[in-house]
Amino acid sequence: MVQRVSSAAVVVSGETVGQIGAGLMVLLGVGHQDDAAAVRWMADKLVGLRVFEDDDGKMNRSLQDVGGQMLVVSQFTLLGDCKKGRRPSFIDAAPPELAERLYDDFVAAVRERGVTVGTGRFRTHMEVTLTNDGPVTLIVDSP
Numbered sequence: 001m002v003q004r005v006s007s008a009a010v011v012v013s014g015e016t017v018g019q020i021g022a023g024l025m026v027l028l029g030v031g032h033q034d035d036a037a038a039v040r041w042m043a044d045k046l047v048g049l050r051v052f053e054d055d056d057g058k059m060n061r062s063l064q065d066v067g068g069q070m071l072v073v074s075q076f077t078l079l080g081d082c083k084k085g086r087r088p089s090f091i092d093a094a095p096p097e098l099a100e101r102l103y104d105d106f107v108a109a110v111r112e113r114g115v116t117v118g119t120g121r122f123r124t125h126m127e128v129t130l131t132n133d134g135p136v137t138l139i140v141d142s143p
Contacts, residue, residue: 010119
């Protein structure tokens, strides 16, 4: 899930571990089917996603175009299936070892594209705050 933000931050045990100004807040869920190709595709997609306004007020500029930043937070609950019962099933979520590796690879791939990236802390309880700009919120799924 991607949100255009004017600011965002992640706090763990009272410590701010990641913080950005204007840019994209990415809640990254990693599934069993995800791999290195999905990581590259998602990095390219999000860095180039035209969700920032141009001089005419149209969403025609990308994160790179506006010099924005990205905050990436691991979010396995995005893969929660709530179709049956009252408790979400997380069977589609990747095991933690795979998810953490692909999360780290995604962050590295975004940085390689010249974007400043803040992060959360994998496998910890995080407090995430953001100011959604627009609001603009999109769900982007790898092919």
